[in-house]
Amino acid sequence: MSDLKVTIPGVARSDEGGAGVLAARTRGSVHVIGSGLLGASVGLGLRARGVEVTLEDLSPTTVALAADYGAGRLRGADDPEPALVVVATPPDVTADVIERALAAYPSAVVTDVASVKLAPYLELRRRGVDLTHYVGSHPMAGRERGGAFMARADLFTARPWIICRDEATPAEALALVEAVALDLGGVLLEMTPEEHDRSVGLVSHLPQVVSSLLAARLVPAAEQAIELAGGGLRDTTRIAASDPELWVQILGANREPVVELLDAFAADLGAFAEALRDPARPGAKRRIADLLAAGNRGVSRIPGKHGSSERFATITVFVDDRPGELARLLTELGELGINMEDLRLEHSPGAQIGFAEIAVLPEVAERAVADLVERGWRTL
Amino acid sequence: MSDLKVTIPGVARSDEGGAGVLAARTRGSVHVIGSGLLGASVGLGLRARGVEVTLEDLSPTTVALAADYGAGRLRGADDPEPALVVVATPPDVTADVIERALAAYPSAVVTDVASVKLAPYLELRRRGVDLTHYVGSHPMAGRERGGAFMARADLFTARPWIICRDEATPAEALALVEAVALDLGGVLLEMTPEEHDRSVGLVSHLPQVVSSLLAARLVPAAEQAIELAGGGLRDTTRIAASDPELWVQILGANREPVVELLDAFAADLGAFAEALRDPARPGAKRRIADLLAAGNRGVSRIPGKHGSSERFATITVFVDDRPGELARLLTELGELGINMEDLRLEHSPGAQIGFAEIAVLPEVAERAVADLVERGWRTL
The missing domain is CATH 1.10.3660.10 (6-phosphogluconate dehydrogenase C-terminal like domain)
Structure with missing residues (x-):
């Protein structure tokens, strides 16, 4: 259904082979600028995979907090140049910070995780910055609240991670950013900055x-x-x-x-x-x-769990508002050999009962309803 | 949090006492005009509670289908006047059908289930129709597809059911419509037609x-x-x-x-x-x-399951895309004594893993995460 380059990640736990490869590729060192939710999550994820991470933030409090959470350590004056710099600052300063990072670490690859890609790229071109070592990226991950205290090593697992390179990007620079995105669990997609935005x-x-x-x-x-x-x-x-x-x-x-x-x-x-x-x-x-x-x-057109939502039939089951009822329903579905493709719960205020809307393959829907009714469930 | 008249229904199964009372109140007979999803569901629900239901529809095919599904029988020339007429036609003919029903069954109470309440009411007033025996109502129930073949006796369970009366509505007429709404499992609310619309x-x-x-x-x-x-x-x-x-x-x-x-x-x-x-x-x-x-x-401001959604904390748990994993998670939550207030699943296309977002009371959130992690679950 798509001709995009999609890579399906394994469930990336700290697997020794992968971690060793990434640590070698990054020469053991990634520098993360900006220690909010995304920066601290990148730090946590990389450290879990054996990569040395250094941190930097305009706010001494923020960076100390991220370090306390285990996202990395503050960068010292004697630290060698990192192999990769990840810019994880707010979008409005992303271009400035990328320019500064490219100047400060001339042999490093610089990437960013900002949720817009064209404006910083055009601004850097306008300033005449050499972007050979820059690869834009955007992991589509987030949480309702930001901040290092919400950061998690697994934040990027199974989320789209878009990579924006241009014709001048060297293969090694691209490969390094892709390796990091994959190791953090992202699903890679490649786009131009215009297409992305x-x-x-x-x-x-x-x-x-x-x-x-x-x-x-x-x-x-x-x-x-x-x-x-x-x-x-x-x-x-x-x-x-x-x-x-x-x-x-x-x-x-x-x-x-x-x-x-x-x-x-x-x-x-x-x-x-x-x-x-x-x-x-x-x-x-x-x-x-x-x-x-x-x-x-x-x-x-919107893809569901395994492609188009048109592929599934929905069965609606009444679930009493009692602890354990939904678990019992799902356990019985498993016993009946019915694979649940998706699940939604719905409640009305003031009501003692809710509905579980369960997506299943159309060919099993009729049997699923019959089996559930036989076991005493009420379906809509 | 509200001063509305809300009645919380029990889970209305065919309970003999209730059914007998309703059957007596309706003198054993309700006539339903319009045999689509809502009309046929009203018929099925009332018949399950011991009420005699007659059906009518402009389309002979539609009414025959509804009768085949058990929603009632076609009305005969010798049938006595029903105690209640339920108009379940499309909104654009609702006023016409209500007027005709009031004329044809002068001692019956007439209600409708249309999802708009002011336009038919004003139209009937404009025509000078005596609305003493009319009580508007709107059960907020529906399914993605219409038609008698989608009808269910339980369609109205735990859904808001709005009643619109006016100052001239006799108490007995109101009580009859409310009894039917409650018996079909609805959550009653009273509004003016303007407020409703x-x-x-x-x-x-x-x-x-x-x-x-x-x-x-x-x-x-x-x-x-x-x-x-x-x-x-x-x-x-x-x-x-x-x-x-x-x-x-x-x-x-x-x-x-x-x-x-x-x-x-x-x-x-x-x-x-x-x-x-x-x-x-x-x-x-x-x-x-x-x-x-x-x-x-x-x-x-939107109420969740038990009132404002602000009352709950959300914990996010990674769930492998394997049959039975979600059932196992919910079962373990039950074993841990953690009451789940709401549940949402999220998946990324191409990913082998999903997220379960579980709403819990804020005071148990921290312990829930700790207990789940101890049992080997990964949380975000």
């Missing part, structure tokens, strides 16, 4: 803005309206809980694609509202139906 | 339009962009899979509140895009941050 604009930045603005509409709402909230509202607004300060920077750094996407979305919204406002106009109902049907087609 | 506009119709338009933006997208889709995009676009034909009717019937909400949302979107387009303007960054922060506040 447009892509994350569409699949991450636009949904973030839309979700935040939708949730913002709930602020002045009556309590009785909020009481009617169902799974649809909960799903559409979940990411509205994200950190505003971080997102101001991300959106600012990916301004042009995001503004373009917001304008296109606003045009669709305007067309929809116009058609709804004046239903007597010829074609108004058709226009509304067309936009809703396009939504059907769009959502069917 | 504004409320569902905000928590259901606006999110539907926004989600559909967001998903529609994916139609022309490059495959490599879609490959980067994460949980955020999946969540925000899930309901975009809904039936366009049904939604054309729902949105058309709730036109004014939805247009108003879309206009307000479009204004927020425009303000956001403007601030992003011209970041040098004084206050632009502040404006973006304010809108994102309002999203934080809005999402925190």
